[in-house]
Amino acid sequence: MSEDTTPDIVLSIEIDDPVLADRLAMLLGSVAGLRLAASGETANASVVARDPRVMPEDIALTQRELDVLALMAEGASNKMIARRLNISVHTVKFHVGSLLDKLDATGRTDAVAHAARRGVIEL
Amino acid sequence: MSEDTTPDIVLSIEIDDPVLADRLAMLLGSVAGLRLAASGETANASVVARDPRVMPEDIALTQRELDVLALMAEGASNKMIARRLNISVHTVKFHVGSLLDKLDATGRTDAVAHAARRGVIEL
DNA sequence: AGCGAAACTGGCCGGGTGGCCAGTCCTCCC
DNA sequence: GGGAGGACTGGCCACCCGGCCAGTTTCGCT
Numbered sequence: 001m002s003e004d005t006t007p008d009i010v011l012s013i014e015i016d017d018p019v020l021a022d023r024l025a026m027l028l029g030s031v032a033g034l035r036l037a038a039s040g041e042t043a044n045a046s047v048v049a050r051d052p053r054v055m056p057e058d059i060a061l062t063q064r065e066l067d068v069l070a071l072m073a074e075g076a077s078n079k080m081i082a083r084r085l086n087i088s089v090h091t092v093k094f095h096v097g098s099l100l101d102k103l104d105a106t107g108r109t110d111a112v113a114h115a116a117r118r119g120v121i122e123l
Numbered sequence: 124m125s126e127d128t129t130p131d132i133v134l135s136i137e138i139d140d141p142v143l144a145d146r147l148a149m150l151l152g153s154v155a156g157l158r159l160a161a162s163g164e165t166a167n168a169s170v171v172a173r174d175p176r177v178m179p180e181d182i183a184l185t186q187r188e189l190d191v192l193a194l195m196a197e198g199a200s201n202k203m204i205a206r207r208l209n210i211s212v213h214t215v216k217f218h219v220g221s222l223l224d225k226l227d228a229t230g231r232t233d234a235v236a237h238a239a240r241r242g243v244i245e246l
Numbered sequence: 247a248g249c250g251a252a253a254c255t256g257g258c259c260g261g262g263t264g265g266c267c268a269g270t271c272c273t274c275c276c
Numbered sequence: 277g278g279g280a281g282g283a284c285t286g287g288c289c290a291c292c293c294g295g296c297c298a299g300t301t302t303c304g305c306t
Contacts, residue, residue, distance in 0.1 A: 075233025109232040110198025116246050123239050
């Protein structure tokens, strides 16, 4: 017991592409100071596929629309949003309306789903 | 021009903990066949902190509830869900009700948000 | 047989939602 | 100085949503 001040970092590979996953397992399996997680083992970190949502491809949402969107994602009703933002329910509806437009959604539930998919918001 | 059939895997480290990130950068930086992404560069894969949602911790949802939940996440109205599942709107409401219960949600938007967060559904 | 869970259906109703119309203030820009 | 866009507000209204009550059938387990 001496230089084990830092135990191996346990890494789990969570990549769908079997080819890439294999290459990584190969490369990382023989790195000193690092270990691949056994099945079921809790890892310190995971290697995941490049998240597709990272490229913004931003839909142009105004700040206010983002405010409303965030609260919608919390399950807040128009009334709650109005109170939280100190604006009238009508104004909330106004923003929700343009949100549905811009996100090409049919309702508020669809809107937050689309927004989450496109990375506009984080659930 | 011979064994470059497989260019280096570009890896980006996206970990908040600076200590862990540093150790990983150190260990991974010197692995042949693998390269750390330059800032802004698009990586093949990312090293991320253990995603909390990976552990199932499944809420016990019945098959029918999962059916309804999936359609809710598509932004479908109760009427649409009813048509798609060949059941009455009342039955849909019944399932939505227990979904709200089990997912501890205040409305359908909140329900799909919670479900997505817990990994019950994939957006 | 008896019992519970799941799925299904109905009526009723208050409140929420989204679409339409209208309008007023800003500020930035040509 | 006139336009364009954003934020904001109002009324009106059809429809949807979620919660309440009630009931049926079918299944598996004991």
